[in-house]
Amino acid sequence: MAPVNLISILIGLVALPCALVAFVPLLGWMYWFVIPVAMLGLAFGVLSNSTGGRNLNLVVIVVGVFRLMIGHGIF
Numbered sequence: 001m002a003p004v005n006l007i008s009i010l011i012g013l014v015a016l017p018c019a020l021v022a023f024v025p026l027l028g029w030m031y032w033f034v035i036p037v038a039m040l041g042l043a044f045g046v047l048s049n050s051t052g053g054r055n056l057n058l059v060v061i062v063v064g065v066f067r068l069m070i071g072h073g074i075f
Contacts, residue, residue, distance in 0.1 A: 004044050008053025011041030015060045022064075028071040031064040038064065 015038040022030035038060040045054030 002048045002050055005048035005050040005053045008041045008045035008048060009056060011037060011044065012053055012056035012060060015041060015057065019060050019064055023067060026075060028067055028073075028075045031068050032073075035061055035064045035068075 015034050018030065018034045018037070022028060022034055038057045041057035042054060042061065045051070045057055048054070
């Protein structure tokens with residue numbers, strides 16, 4: 001496993017539990033902090049030859065953006 005992909009996976013593993021906590025009603029505002037962290041992990045994942053870290057961070061970003069859209073950016 002490439003070190004850059006490992007960094008991407010570790011960032012994704014930090015962002016994922018935060019995203020799960022932010023999925024609770026009235027905590028949707030936390031996605032404003034989770035999405036940039038996942039984007040940082042995505043940047044590391046793009047630099048790697050492996051796709052595991054990139055895909056993990058993409059899932060966190062997609063879920064976060066969807067949750068922000070249905071909560072109008074606040075809820």
